[in-house]
Amino acid sequence: MDELAGKAWKFGDNISTDHIAPGRFFHLRTNLPELAKHVLEDADTEFASKVSVGDFVVGGRNFGLGSSREHAPQIIKLAGVGAVLAKSVARIFFRNAINVGLPVLVCDTDKIDDGDQLEVDLENGIVFDRSKDIKLEFAPLPPAMVKILADGGLVEHFKKHGGLAIG
Amino acid sequence: MGLTLAEKILSAAARQDARSNEIVIVDVDVIAVQDGTGPLAIEKAKELGGKLAKPDKTILFIDHAAPSPRAELSNAHKEMRAYAKTSGAVLSDINQGIIHQRLIESFVSPMDVVVGADSHTCMSGALGAFATGMGSTDIAIAMVSGKTWLRVPESYRINIHGQFQPGVYAKDFIIYLIGMIGADGATYKALEFGGEAVSNMSLPERLTLANMSVEAGAKAGLFASDEKTRKFLESVGRADDWCEVKPDADGTYEKDYEIDLGAIGPMLAAPHTVDNSLKVIDAGGTKVDQVFIGSCTNGRIEDLRIAAGILKGRKVSSGTRLIVTPASRKVYMQASKEGLLADLVDAGATITAPGCGVCVGVHGGVLGDNEICLATSNRNFKGRMGNPKASVYLASPATAAASALTGQISDPRKIGA
Ligand code: SF4
Numbered sequence: 001m002d003e004l005a006g007k008a009w010k011f012g013d014n015i016s017t018d019h020i021a022p023g024r025f026f027h028l029r030t031n032l033p034e035l036a037k038h039v040l041e042d043a044d045t046e047f048a049s050k051v052s053v054g055d056f057v058v059g060g061r062n063f064g065l066g067s068s069r070e071h072a073p074q075i076i077k078l079a080g081v082g083a084v085l086a087k088s089v090a091r092i093f094f095r096n097a098i099n100v101g102l103p104v105l106v107c108d109t110d111k112i113d114d115g116d117q118l119e120v121d122l123e124n125g126i127v128f129d130r131s132k133d134i135k136l137e138f139a140p141l142p143p144a145m146v147k148i149l150a151d152g153g154l155v156e157h158f159k160k161h162g163g164l165a166i167g
Numbered sequence: 168m169g170l171t172l173a174e175k176i177l178s179a180a181a182r183q184d185a186r187s188n189e190i191v192i193v194d195v196d197v198i199a200v201q202d203g204t205g206p207l208a209i210e211k212a213k214e215l216g217g218k219l220a221k222p223d224k225t226i227l228f229i230d231h232a233a234p235s236p237r238a239e240l241s242n243a244h245k246e247m248r249a250y251a252k253t254s255g256a257v258l259s260d261i262n263q264g265i266i267h268q269r270l271i272e273s274f275v276s277p278m279d280v281v282v283g284a285d286s287h288t289c290m291s292g293a294l295g296a297f298a299t300g301m302g303s304t305d306i307a308i309a310m311v312s313g314k315t316w317l318r319v320p321e322s323y324r325i326n327i328h329g330q331f332q333p334g335v336y337a338k339d340f341i342i343y344l345i346g347m348i349g350a351d352g353a354t355y356k357a358l359e360f361g362g363e364a365v366s367n368m369s370l371p372e373r374l375t376l377a378n379m380s381v382e383a384g385a386k387a388g389l390f391a392s393d394e395k396t397r398k399f400l401e402s403v404g405r406a407d408d409w410c411e412v413k414p415d416a417d418g419t420y421e422k423d424y425e426i427d428l429g430a431i432g433p434m435l436a437a438p439h440t441v442d443n444s445l446k447v448i449d450a451g452g453t454k455v456d457q458v459f460i461g462s463c464t465n466g467r468i469e470d471l472r473i474a475a476g477i478l479k480g481r482k483v484s485s486g487t488r489l490i491v492t493p494a495s496r497k498v499y500m501q502a503s504k505e506g507l508l509a510d511l512v513d514a515g516a517t518i519t520a521p522g523c524g525v526c527v528g529v530h531g532g533v534l535g536d537n538e539i540c541l542a543t544s545n546r547n548f549k550g551r552m553g554n555p556k557a558s559v560y561l562a563s564p565a566t567a568a569a570s571a572l573t574g575q576i577s578d579p580r581k582i583g584a
Pocket of ligand 1: 231265266267285287462463464522523526527544545
């Protein structure tokens with residue numbers, strides 16, 4: 001699954017894990033499909049009902065800041081989102097996303113508008129904005145994360161190598 | 168070339184020279200989860216084979232929804248209690264308090280590597296430990312293997328000088344600092360606090376700074392372990408756990424900051440980001456519907472003493488609710504012994520059980536539409552206290568108490584003790 005294609009859903013800077021998986025749905029953390037119905041609700045109340053499989057969440061600076069709740073990237077993935085694109089990403093969210101197999105790509109998302117048709121070539125690090133006919137390069141993932149993503153997430157990585165095989 | 172605090176602790180834990188930007192696999196000493204992240208971590212740990220590498224150092228905290236306000240959460244708690252029995256992990260149940268306060272009281276020692284499925288795990292850095300937050304899957308790996316992988320962070324050295332003006336506290340300083348460097352200003356970095364003002368700083372003040380380091384994006388907020396650290400450990404009955412930890416004089420820092428505490432006044436983080444900092448005097452007069460004093464940032468005995476000192480013999484403004492949550496059972500008992508709870512209740516406060524409920528918007532103090540809360544916690548994101556239509560300002564316990572008294576955001580220096 002190296003080629004991804006879908007529509008851009010544009011969000012601003014500082015989208016926190018409270019926007020993505022609000023604390024008032026704390027009781028749904030053990031019921032991810034239900035929690036996913038509220039994904040990003042505090043940034044866009046209708047996002048969960050509008051997003052289609054393969055679409056992209058496109059954020060600004062510091063995407064995913066805040067709590068360590070892994071439920072945040074998990075429900076973005078469960079909603080069918082192919083990848084998160086952002087200008088920069090908060091540390092714990094980044095690590096969590098890779099661990100659960102959700103690609104997170106750092107690129108100049110100012111060039112992308114809401115609704116643009118995007119294609120992502122994960123292997124070569126390129127985002128094509130078909131609506132604008134432009135190409136954006138994204139920074140390669142750190143090698144440790146490439147390995148985890150390629151193994152299908154951290155749990156699979158651990159099982160495959162019988163431990164952590166990073167570094 | 169010398170080592171920063173982060174490099175020093177991680178080199179020991181990796182049993183190799185661990186320099187900034189290197190990826191290392193380290194032994195972890197303390198592993199923590201809470202009731203929001205724990206069930207998922209337990210599920211993954213079971214999937215990985217289940218047996219815990221360090222059961223007596225794996226702690227399951229039931230604090231975010233304590234006591235449980237809903238059946239779904241009660242069921243998650245049941246699962247955690249059952250898992251503690253079968254796995255041998257330590258359970259910290261609803262009567263014990265907030266994860267990070269409990270960690271520093273009973274579990275973390277200087278030089279430890281601490282990983283927790285909670286972003287404010289960085290608070291334990293105040294004891295000279297390398298402590299950082301991760302997600303449930305990373306924690307599950309640490310639970311079963313006793314190890315984690317880390318990129319050794321570059322460090323920013325925050326040199327602090329001078330003294331606080333009366334009425335100004337560590338909370339004001341950290342809000343000021345985050346405003347200066349930004350909510351992503353230290354992403355992937357460690358903040359290492361030092362300078363002569365830090366040597367004079369009490370442990371509770373250091374804890375508040377380490378706690379909020381993550382609000383600048385940092386992986387860790389670190390302090391040397393010194394005489395003050397030893398005294399603190401002694402006060403919680405763990406004198407033997409102390410050792411000295413300090414960075415080398417010739418360590419390499421990516422940035423250096425010099426800050427004079429005397430130049431800082433009472434501060435606020437205005438809605439809806441922590442780096443939206445503002446002087447209290449510039450927001451004076453904003454009406455507050457609720458004041459919350461508590462959380463892992465500022466729910467300690469020292470914080471309750473400050474609040475009670477301002478509120479004793481006075482009354483909370485009639486249009487404002489004051490909710491006070493001691494950070495742990497220990498804090499609760501001490502506040503009770505000192506008569507602080509009686510003073511606060513007499514002033515009109517509602518005291519809740521030690522825990523996270525109010526801070527994280529699960530229960531206990533959920534805001535109404537368009538309401539404004541002034542809180543001593545660490546986050547003011549939209550929806551944080553349970554309602555995306557409400558607003559949260561962050562401030563020190565002194566500013567919180569002064570504001571509860573007047574019903575509007577108020578400078579504690581103007582209230583008088
Ligand atoms: S008090 Fe608030 S910030 Fe601290 S651990 Fe609990 S929910 Fe998190």
